Amino acid sequence: MTTTTPPAGGVVPAADKAPKAAEQRRRPARRTSTPLTIAMLAVLAYFLLPLLWLLIASTKSTRDLINTFGLWFSDAPQLLTNIRLTFTQDDGVFAHWLLNTVLYAGVSAVGAAILAAAAGYGFAKFRFRGNGAAFNLVLGAVMVPATALAIPTYLLFAKVGLVNTPWAIILPSLVSPFGLYLMRVYAQDAVPDSILEAARMDGAGEFRIFSQIVLRLLAPGLVTVLLFTLVATWNNYFLPLIMLNDPDLYPVTVGLSSWAAQAQNGGAGASSDMLALVVTGSMISVIPLVVAFLMLQRYWQSGLATGGVKQ
Amino acid sequence: MAKHLARPRSAGPLFIAPFMALFLLLFLAPLGYAAYLSLFQEKLVGGTSFVGLDNYVTALKDPQLREGVIRVATFFVIQVPLMLLLALLFALALDSGLLRLSRVIRLGIFVPYAVPSVVATLMWGYLYGPDFGPFAQLSDKLSLPAPHFLTDSWMLGSLANIVTWEFVGYNMIILYAALRTIPQDLYEAAALDGAGAWRIAWSIKLPALRPALTLTLLFSVIGSFQLFNEPNLLLKIVPDVIDSSYTANLYAYTLAFTSQQINYAAAVSFLLGLLIVIISYAFLLTANRRRPA
Numbered sequence: 001m002t003t004t005t006p007p008a009g010g011v012v013p014a015a016d017k018a019p020k021a022a023e024q025r026r027r028p029a030r031r032t033s034t035p036l037t038i039a040m041l042a043v044l045a046y047f048l049l050p051l052l053w054l055l056i057a058s059t060k061s062t063r064d065l066i067n068t069f070g071l072w073f074s075d076a077p078q079l080l081t082n083i084r085l086t087f088t089q090d091d092g093v094f095a096h097w098l099l100n101t102v103l104y105a106g107v108s109a110v111g112a113a114i115l116a117a118a119a120g121y122g123f124a125k126f127r128f129r130g131n132g133a134a135f136n137l138v139l140g141a142v143m144v145p146a147t148a149l150a151i152p153t154y155l156l157f158a159k160v161g162l163v164n165t166p167w168a169i170i171l172p173s174l175v176s177p178f179g180l181y182l183m184r185v186y187a188q189d190a191v192p193d194s195i196l197e198a199a200r201m202d203g204a205g206e207f208r209i210f211s212q213i214v215l216r217l218l219a220p221g222l223v224t225v226l227l228f229t230l231v232a233t234w235n236n237y238f239l240p241l242i243m244l245n246d247p248d249l250y251p252v253t254v255g256l257s258s259w260a261a262q263a264q265n266g267g268a269g270a271s272s273d274m275l276a277l278v279v280t281g282s283m284i285s286v287i288p289l290v291v292a293f294l295m296l297q298r299y300w301q302s303g304l305a306t307g308g309v310k311q
Numbered sequence: 312m313a314k315h316l317a318r319p320r321s322a323g324p325l326f327i328a329p330f331m332a333l334f335l336l337l338f339l340a341p342l343g344y345a346a347y348l349s350l351f352q353e354k355l356v357g358g359t360s361f362v363g364l365d366n367y368v369t370a371l372k373d374p375q376l377r378e379g380v381i382r383v384a385t386f387f388v389i390q391v392p393l394m395l396l397l398a399l400l401f402a403l404a405l406d407s408g409l410l411r412l413s414r415v416i417r418l419g420i421f422v423p424y425a426v427p428s429v430v431a432t433l434m435w436g437y438l439y440g441p442d443f444g445p446f447a448q449l450s451d452k453l454s455l456p457a458p459h460f461l462t463d464s465w466m467l468g469s470l471a472n473i474v475t476w477e478f479v480g481y482n483m484i485i486l487y488a489a490l491r492t493i494p495q496d497l498y499e500a501a502a503l504d505g506a507g508a509w510r511i512a513w514s515i516k517l518p519a520l521r522p523a524l525t526l527t528l529l530f531s532v533i534g535s536f537q538l539f540n541e542p543n544l545l546l547k548i549v550p551d552v553i554d555s556s557y558t559a560n561l562y563a564y565t566l567a568f569t570s571q572q573i574n575y576a577a578a579v580s581f582l583l584g585l586l587i588v589i590i591s592y593a594f595l596l597t598a599n600r601r602r603p604a
Contacts, residue, residue, distance in 0.1 A: 032410060033407075036407070037410050039404075040405075040416050041416070043401065044420060047419055047476065047480065050438060050476070051422070051426070051434075053438060065443065066442070067443070069448055070444065070445030070448060071445050115330045118326045119326060119329070119331070121326055122322075122325070122327035126324075128323040131323070134327065134331060138334060140588075142529075143533060143587055144342065144584055144588075145537045145580065145583055145587050146539075148342065148345060148580040148581055149342065151345065151567045151580055152342065152348065152577065154567075155348070155573065156340065171337060175330065175337050175338060177338075180330060206322035206326075210326070234427065235426075237427070237428065237429050237540045238540065238564075242568065252427070253427050253430075254429075256430065257429050260433050260544070261547050264547050264548060278433060285427060285430060286425070286430055289425040289426075290422055290426075293418075293422075294418065301484065301488055302488075304484060304488045
């Protein structure tokens with residue numbers, strides 16, 4: 001029997017320093033295992049090969065896509081031609097789609113992160129009537145399926161004239177129940193009561209305390225919510241599919257799927273080139289999020305650590 | 312002193328007000344509206360009339376809905392345990408400190424999460440392709456019969472593969488992040504007591520992962536039963552394999568936007584939502600009961 005008691009889910013050290021300290025302590029202690037490394041590299045191949053295929057495929061013409069081996073380049077690589085064709089097809093509608101996606105996802109992510117941070121802080125650090133009930137109500141909403149919500153939201157938006165406008169995508173994305181949950185858990189640990197007390201003693205107003213002290217302490221959690229809302233909105237397909245019918249308003253996801261449908265249907269005329277455009281467009285649309293994740297990984301990983309451990 | 316205490320108490324609701332206002336408008340109002348809609352029926356003659364729970368009775372007897380629900384339930388029972396087990400194994404491997412290139416491996420497995428499901432599905436759809444997909448090309452070169460990923464009997468598995476590819480990394484990161492917060496002294500104490508790597512994984516790491524596992528399981532319940540994007544996109548490639556009621560969610564969408572049966576669609580989505588809530592709560596209750604006090 002071990003004398004240690006397993007932690008029952010309550011262990012949350014300050015999330016930003018724990019992983020670093022652990023990594024430093026662990027590195028010199030143990031040897032590495034070659035078989036395990038090889039096994040995990042095989043696993044890695046499964047996850048990266050499709051993306052490698054996408055990258056290679058985006059250098060091919062539609063004809064080469066069909067006639068040459070998928071995981072190697074053709075004799076006549078034409079990545080730049082494909083990119084040019086992607087951006088000039090249908091009067092440059094692809095650039096519209098990219099900009100729309102950036103707009104919808106950017107505004108939603110920033111808005112959702114700030115709303116969740118303020119509310120999470122409010123729930124974590126203030127006692128008021130209905131605190132628990134309101135929080136549980138929001139948490140329960142995580143389980144409401146997107147369809148149950150999307151269809152009536154569409155009908156309501158149709159009544160007030162929001163359908164087929166950017167707001168139809170942005171507004172619903174501003175409310176992130178999971179973001180609120182994460183921010184509440186995060187605020188509980190990352191914002192010491194003593195700092196709040198001290199600031200209040202110094203006569204700082206609640207809003208000033210929030211904007212100048214609390215937001216900074218919440219930064220890793222904030223980045224996490226921001227990034228995950230960004231992904232959710234960037235990758236959203238269902239909502240824009242329902243809400244938008246003007247191709248100029250489409251985000252990349254709906255746009256690409258409409259091109260894919262054209263490529264599927266048409267063997268003749270202009271659409272015979274669609275396959276290469278779908279592939280190249282897909283490749284282009286993947287890059288920004290991957291870059292965002294790689295650049296911000298230090299923040300979102302520590303932010304997730306808190307949310308995943310506590311309940 | 313009394314004044315000093317009163318201020319923060321009154322500020323709390325102000326901080327949550329913007330979020331709650333939008334929540335009421337964009338979550339509760341549509342839900343209420345859907346509940347209201349689901350009680351009506353549009354008749355060819357006489358317009359819309361109140362029918363009480365008729366739509367729900369019809370839905371419970373609807374074979375298309377039943378098939379869709381059974382299909383996503385099958386998908387859930389097979390795909391989710393597999394995905395979470397893989398995520399758990401990967402997280403433990405990364406946390407073991409035995410890996411070279413662990414950072415590269417960790418981020419590489421996570422990367423598919425950042426790929427839009429539309430792109431992932433289109434990509435896998437082409438990879439699966441019977442004519443020019445690399446799998447078909449390889450088996451052609453080796454004179455083997457080409458795998459039929461996009462046929463009726465393979466489709467659920469092919470979908471499961473896409474979803475697994477997309478979400479293993481996300482779940483792995485949540486579990487890995489939870490593992491990193493276990494204090495090192497626990498391992499040292501256990502090692503002193505003679506516990507090996509497996510014993511430590513079983514007796515320390517797994518119990519500590521329970522909340523994180525519950526969280527990933529919860530997301531997976533919601534995700535599986537809402538399955539829409541992947542089948543909806545593959546439907547365009549192989550319409551004879553995937554029909555418009557292939558999953559429950561796809562069926563609700565078709566009812567609302569193709570058949571214009573808004574009221575019935577509302578009832579169907581409500582039932583689906585109810586099912587998800589019931590299953591989620593069942594998992595939450597089991598997880599909470601098992602947790603040591």
